[in-house]
Amino acid sequence: MSALALLGAFGTLFVAGYGLLTLLVRRETRFSLTEQIAFSWLLGTGAVSLLLWIFGLLVHGALLPALVSIVCLLLGFTGWRRMVPLPVGSAPKSFEIFLGIIIVIEIAVVFYLSFVHTLGWDGLLNWEIKAHYAFANGGVIPATYFSDSGRAFSHPEYPLAIPFTELWLYLWLGEADQFWAKTIFPIFYVIGTFLVVALGKRFTGKTWNGLLMAAFLFFVPQITVEVGSAIAGYADFPLSIFYLATIGCLFCATEPKNDAFFRLYAACLALLPWVKRDGLILWIVAAACGVFVILRTKRSSRHFLALFPGLLIICGWRLYLSAMHAPQAAADFLPMNLETFSSHLDRILPLFSALLAEFHNLPIWSLFWFVVAVGVAYLLGQMRNPGTPVLLNALFVPIVLYLLIYVFSSWPNYLEHVGLSISRLLLHVAPVGFLIILLAVSRRRVKSPAPVHERGVTCTMAVSERTPVVELA
Amino acid sequence: MTCRFSYGRIAHVLLWGGLAVASLWVSIPKIYSGVTQSPLHSTGPLHTCDSYLKFATGASVAAKDVISIFQSTTASKRIIIFTRKDDAFSSGLGLTAAYLASPHLVRLFEINGTHPDNELSKMNPDEVAAVVFCRINRPTWLPAGKVFGSGLEVVSMSEKVRR
Numbered sequence: 001m002s003a004l005a006l007l008g009a010f011g012t013l014f015v016a017g018y019g020l021l022t023l024l025v026r027r028e029t030r031f032s033l034t035e036q037i038a039f040s041w042l043l044g045t046g047a048v049s050l051l052l053w054i055f056g057l058l059v060h061g062a063l064l065p066a067l068v069s070i071v072c073l074l075l076g077f078t079g080w081r082r083m084v085p086l087p088v089g090s091a092p093k094s095f096e097i098f099l100g101i102i103i104v105i106e107i108a109v110v111f112y113l114s115f116v117h118t119l120g121w122d123g124l125l126n127w128e129i130k131a132h133y134a135f136a137n138g139g140v141i142p143a144t145y146f147s148d149s150g151r152a153f154s155h156p157e158y159p160l161a162i163p164f165t166e167l168w169l170y171l172w173l174g175e176a177d178q179f180w181a182k183t184i185f186p187i188f189y190v191i192g193t194f195l196v197v198a199l200g201k202r203f204t205g206k207t208w209n210g211l212l213m214a215a216f217l218f219f220v221p222q223i224t225v226e227v228g229s230a231i232a233g234y235a236d237f238p239l240s241i242f243y244l245a246t247i248g249c250l251f252c253a254t255e256p257k258n259d260a261f262f263r264l265y266a267a268c269l270a271l272l273p274w275v276k277r278d279g280l281i282l283w284i285v286a287a288a289c290g291v292f293v294i295l296r297t298k299r300s301s302r303h304f305l306a307l308f309p310g311l312l313i314i315c316g317w318r319l320y321l322s323a324m325h326a327p328q329a330a331a332d333f334l335p336m337n338l339e340t341f342s343s344h345l346d347r348i349l350p351l352f353s354a355l356l357a358e359f360h361n362l363p364i365w366s367l368f369w370f371v372v373a374v375g376v377a378y379l380l381g382q383m384r385n386p387g388t389p390v391l392l393n394a395l396f397v398p399i400v401l402y403l404l405i406y407v408f409s410s411w412p413n414y415l416e417h418v419g420l421s422i423s424r425l426l427l428h429v430a431p432v433g434f435l436i437i438l439l440a441v442s443r444r445r446v447k448s449p450a451p452v453h454e455r456g457v458t459c460t461m462a463v464s465e466r467t468p469v470v471e472l473a
Numbered sequence: 474m475t476c477r478f479s480y481g482r483i484a485h486v487l488l489w490g491g492l493a494v495a496s497l498w499v500s501i502p503k504i505y506s507g508v509t510q511s512p513l514h515s516t517g518p519l520h521t522c523d524s525y526l527k528f529a530t531g532a533s534v535a536a537k538d539v540i541s542i543f544q545s546t547t548a549s550k551r552i553i554i555f556t557r558k559d560d561a562f563s564s565g566l567g568l569t570a571a572y573l574a575s576p577h578l579v580r581l582f583e584i585n586g587t588h589p590d591n592e593l594s595k596m597n598p599d600e601v602a603a604v605v606f607c608r609i610n611r612p613t614w615l616p617a618g619k620v621f622g623s624g625l626e627v628v629s630m631s632e633k634v635r636r
Binding site: 118119132137150154176219221366 | 485488489492493495496497499500501503507508516517518519520522524525551552554568572575576578579580581
């Protein structure tokens with residue numbers, strides 16, 4: 001029974017996401033199956049959680065899941081009528097099959113780890129708690145939860161993408177079940193590997209590059225086994241996957257007239273602040289990168305509308321919290337103003353030292369950041385391509401901004417605050433680091449993108465035309 | 474030109490190959506210990522809460538019983554939770570109890586020491602549904618509640634409170 005219910009929950013979620021994908025892509029670009037699955041999941045979780053929240057303002061009880069299911073099916077019907085075309089397939093090479101098997105084993109291990117561990121502390125008390133309370137209250141978080149000072153520890157002001165995806169499972173299962181709620185997180189890991197494989201193919205034209213990078217995701221302990229990893233039920237890993245999708249799509253959108261990817265970028269961008277409050281910082285950085293791409297590729301000004309859905313979600317959530325009398329200021333931070341900043345400037349050097357110490361924290365990151373640094377060195381010579389500064393800024397600017405936020409820490413020992421959370425914040429940008437390594441490993445000479453005239457041709461195909469002979473010449 | 478290209482290519486392959494091997498060398502022991510040191514937990518709907526309660530008190534499958542005590546009290550009254558300062562177990566128990574106390578409003582008190590007499594004496598018992606003691610001693614004047622393992626006691630205020 002549980003299996004059927006889970007199938008229903010995940011099925012409707014994928015159907016809704018696929019419908020949205022078809023609406024955004026408009027048959028302009030071919031998408032591989034892994035890309036279609038990945039974007040369907042990301043858009044599906046975003047859509048279902050937003051629908052539950054918005055419809056929950058109007059109805060509750062059995063009507064709420066029924067309404068959301070109907071909308072999901074309607075979106076799916078739209079998708080069925082305008083299927084996204086698949087690329088022409090080619091037989092995989094034996095090395096690709098080998099890497100594929102490795103990735104399947106890794107995914108199985110991540111599922112296993114997820115099931116043998118409990119939800120992490122924040123996974124239960126910051127995220128699942130909201131799903132649990134909403135389920136017990138007919139699908140809507142009780143108003144008293146937001147104003148109850150005794151539950152301020154659970155951060156009622158945190159956004160609802162992850163809790164309401166868990167709620168969607170609960171509504172289908174008919175009970176709040178902490179065990180099954182955990183299934184969401186290894187799926188995000190699967191989506192992460194799919195995205196790295198797919199973007200690897202698009203960036204370099206070679207499938208094995210993406211497969212190799214995806215296989216290495218597993219070997220970063222912060223992604224697989226550490227606190228806040230893909231198995232703990234925290235929002236950090238899902239946020240990192242949304243950010244990967246956003247930046248990956250923006251990179252592909254640097255190719256002129258590749259508007260399908262630009263629309264996907266806009267959709268993923270909008271969902272960043274809906275996954276976690278820190279997503280607001282990632283939203284600002286990714287939006288700034290988007291503005292840079294619009295200006296650099298001389299796109300029309302209507303492309304600035306890409307920022308609008310995200311702004312709508314940010315403002316909508318703020319208004320909702322105000323209406324619910326929820327505390328909006330973070331208790332862990334002092335008021336963020338120039339006066340506080342200038343009076344705490346002496347923290348900057350110790351903060352940078354703490355960051356450097358985190359970079360070479362081998363039990364948590366292995367050699368990941370060292371490898372990223374080598375990758376960055378490779379890319380520095382290729383700054384003329386708009387995609388390169390996008391990737392580098394998407395990696396570095398959030399790290400700097402996250403670090404500066406600790407200047408405002410209200411903890412008596414602010415370095416302890418850093419020590420407890422910096423690894424999870426770095427996790428948000430880690431998958432983008434993989435994209436940088438991917439480009440460096442492939443030694444792709446990033447050229448200024450040439451205009452693509454033929455409909456359906458993407459950066460993959462443009463790059464794949466570069467044969468070794470051409471490269472040698 | 475061909476020769477330079479080949480040297481560059483060899484250096485490139487050696488660099489990235491070396492980095493890959495070194496990364497695996499550092500990561501595999503950590504990942505291996507993470508994979509092999511995970512005991513299987515129960516699969517119930519409240520399995521995370523059960524695991525936390527078992528870890529902190531030793532009581533098995535206790536979350537459901539804690540919920541049933543809270544549910545037997547008046548929903549419009551508060552649950553009062555006492556935890557001990559500088560005691561991570563006590564704090565964890567308190568937050569788990571607060572999670573389980575829904576739909577009641579909760580109030581968390583973090584106190585120095587293990588005797589909450591002062592705080593309790595200031596409270597109006599008519600506004601309290603239950604009092605939870607997390608590794609804190611229940612005052613002797615309060616009737617005994619339900620004890621879970623070692624360190625968690627829930628006193629329902631439906632019982633007559635005498636001082």
